Amino acid sequence: MPLDLSIKRVPDLLVERLRKRAALNHRSLQGELMAMLEEHVTPQDRLTLEQVIEMNRAAGFRTPSESVEMIREDRDDPLRGEPR
Numbered sequence: 001m002p003l004d005l006s007i008k009r010v011p012d013l014l015v016e017r018l019r020k021r022a023a024l025n026h027r028s029l030q031g032e033l034m035a036m037l038e039e040h041v042t043p044q045d046r047l048t049l050e051q052v053i054e055m056n057r058a059a060g061f062r063t064p065s066e067s068v069e070m071i072r073e074d075r076d077d078p079l080r081g082e083p084r
Contacts, residue, residue, distance in 0.1 A: 022032035
């Protein structure tokens with residue numbers, strides 16, 4: 001069953017920052033606070049950016065920083081333009 005929570009004596013500066021953040025995300029103050037709680041209280045079973053990059057490299061995917069090399073390989077491919 002849902003529970004109502006209350007935070008007392010929140011400094012004006014913090015309230016203003018929360019209101020700005022809520023407006024930027026097109027949420028009410030209540031909605032923004034709920035989203036923040038869900039983000040920070042949810043179990044951390046998500047992969048880190050480094051883990052995702054490593055998994056992609058292991059699968060053979062390339063990153064945009066390798067684009068020049070990829071273009072050169074494609075340009076120099078003797079089978080370029082032929083159906084594969």
